[in-house]
Amino acid sequence: MNFSVPYISALFRRECGVTFREYLIRVRIEKSCQLLRGSKMTVQEIASCVGYSDPAFFYKTFRREMSVSPDEYRRKNQMPSP
DSSP states (O other): OOOHHHHHHHHHHHHHOOOOOHHHHHHHHHHHHHHHHHHOOOOOHHHHHTTTTTTTHHHHHHHHSSOHHHHHHHHHHOOOOO
């Protein structure tokens, strides 16, 4: 289709209001929150499931986006077991 990367990036930002990178981070963090609340997976397993190969980078990104660590988030938001 011969569209350049900068053109696609600008189009995405204009239509969605955020960059693709910001959107991807938001989607990954939302999914990790679901998994932290409703599964017994380790934080490292969750990091891998949502696309982070480096658990330390996942921790840093999660804390920046959510203002708490993944472990703190889990403790505060875990669903009660039936």
